[in-house]
Amino acid sequence: MPARKTTETPGNDRPATISDVARLAGVSAGTVSKALNGRGTLRTETRRRVLAAAEQLGFQPNRAAVALNSGRTYTVGMITTDTIGRFSIPLLMGAEDALGAGEMSVFLCDARDDRIREQYYLRTLLSRRVDGIIVTGRRTQSRPPIGTGLPIPVVYAFISSTDPGDCSVVPDEEGGSHKAIDHLLAVGRRRIAHITGPEHHHSAAVRAAAAASRLEASGLHLARAPLFGEWSEAWGRQAARILLTTATDFDAVFCGSDQIARGVADALRAAGRRVPDDVALVGFDNWDVMALACQPPLTSVDMELEKLGRHAAGLLLAAINGAPSPGPHIHPCRLVVRDSTSG
């Protein structure tokens, strides 16, 4: 940026203020403000002189001062209720991107599954007079609202609030499962098994129920009761062996996560079953590291978390501008087809 180097005075430790600009341009501070913001009535020549002075000093208005008399800070808080992980990242990125386009800056708050930290961050954000708050978390399960009677809008992304009046954007896990099942049916599979995470986990329960009900709508059933376990490759391998040793008749497995699916793929291959010829395989999450490294590459349901984050940010911006969208919002899933079902 050589252009900036020559105009800024490097080593000048104090950022230029509007008075500095006014002095240099030979006008008053108020006039500078008008010139820079296009308000009031100024001679073109005056405006030009002010702009030149501002440029020369590298003037950037102090946002704290702007915030003070506009009442708007153009910042939002993003609270991740649990540790920032694989699911939070695309959410954060999508939201940050959408907000940045709206000239908003984002405060990142990692509450680490600690309600005390959560409330500490909430107070901090309110003290900083953020224009709004996005609450995210790892689980799609609903959670108590982060606060009540707050003076600013709040949007829940991925997780949802137990208060049905709160604005929550959640992935359509049920619809995603339907797409997975429909796809397996479309490629001619009829004896579909389901392997997934812990039964008490909301996502596992929802996806399993949706898979079963979609089959029943076609007059079919799961090849056996869903195998609930954990969200790991090891469980995928183990569950696949259970399917094989109990002589279950199956030609497809729909898995609750890509990690599980990958474990299943490895165990099937070790047992001499071919994917997708003997068994078609569908995962969930479309986590590229897993889905692409899997042998063969894995068909998977994508919750489109980045888009979901952008969606949530858009709703927050609207709410900040006086057009709130209370209640739950369902964000669609997308099926990404790869070799594990169409080789």
Add this chain to the structure above:
Amino acid sequence: MPARKTTETPGNDRPATISDVARLAGVSAGTVSKALNGRGTLRTETRRRVLAAAEQLGFQPNRAAVALNSGRTYTVGMITTDTIGRFSIPLLMGAEDALGAGEMSVFLCDARDDRIREQYYLRTLLSRRVDGIIVTGRRTQSRPPIGTGLPIPVVYAFISSTDPGDCSVVPDEEGGSHKAIDHLLAVGRRRIAHITGPEHHHSAAVRAAAAASRLEASGLHLARAPLFGEWSEAWGRQAARILLTTATDFDAVFCGSDQIARGVADALRAAGRRVPDDVALVGFDNWDVMALACQPPLTSVDMELEKLGRHAAGLLLAAINGAPSPGPHIHPCRLVVRDSTSG
């Protein structure tokens, strides 16, 4: 938080100001400020009354106003030069944690490998008068400084600045490689191969060179020239097959990443070689998803990115408080031993 509910006036859309508190307590605004900050000389009874009024209104000082006359915003900017990914997260979390403890809030800026966005964010942060900036990125390679003559301290974390005077905190990849080699030597291996990422990638080059030189210091050599490829499981599998088919004599493989190591493990198993009995295996990154799902679980070099982030944040806080630590800082790696070398 039922306690708050009763004290805050829900639905009161405008946050309480210091004047509101003053009016309720029957004192002046200045007195409220003194009471809340423990300045000046006030009667105990007056102080108590003010505190009670502040509590009743749920008063939180407007940080913009505080910033305006203290010149300190108690915020820092965190710019990730490339997309936030697996490496950035522990960095961000560590830094955010350390800064939060210092009462600092963090602005998250995702520059997405775009120099334009980078400069946009830099200007935004300067306009917001952040007290300091942390710059991170995916690669350990050094990069041009984000700005020159900036009025606030900047710390580079993980990546480093080409300006040797800038404060950069980088992982000791060379030391990490040494630890990996030393460990393999300690468990009796002598014919060590190295499989890693692209040759032009800084980390790949550094780790390969460090491995070779450490062996030479013991009068040994790599079993063959390092196999450079890409950071993927597929390449790990392919490279392992190269080792096997070229009849290279090897009893250990040190890999440039856990993904590569996992591919190697799969290919070795498929070829009937036992890990660690026939071949010991060491990865790099200690990415739990890979290292733990690997069969057997993978010994790996951990760059301790979260600690590194905390380290960087600490240096930034010190610099903000007038005690800068210019120049590069090397953050040690840690070897995590698992079954792939000690089964």
Add this chain to the structure above:
DNA sequence: GGAGATTCGGAAACCGGTTGCCGCCAAGCT
């Protein structure tokens, strides 16, 4: 009881911008 010491809290300036209002000056009109 009065002078001096001490305690307590209010008034006002200030941080860095924004904005409504008003005054000054030149041009236009009669």
Add this chain to the structure above:
DNA sequence: AGCTTGGCGGCAACCGGTTTCCGAATCTCC
């Protein structure tokens, strides 16, 4: 020439805190 009109830009209040300075009230002691 005198008055009106309107363009231009300065003055000052304000946003919400913090801090300095100072005055008033009370206390102490002779």
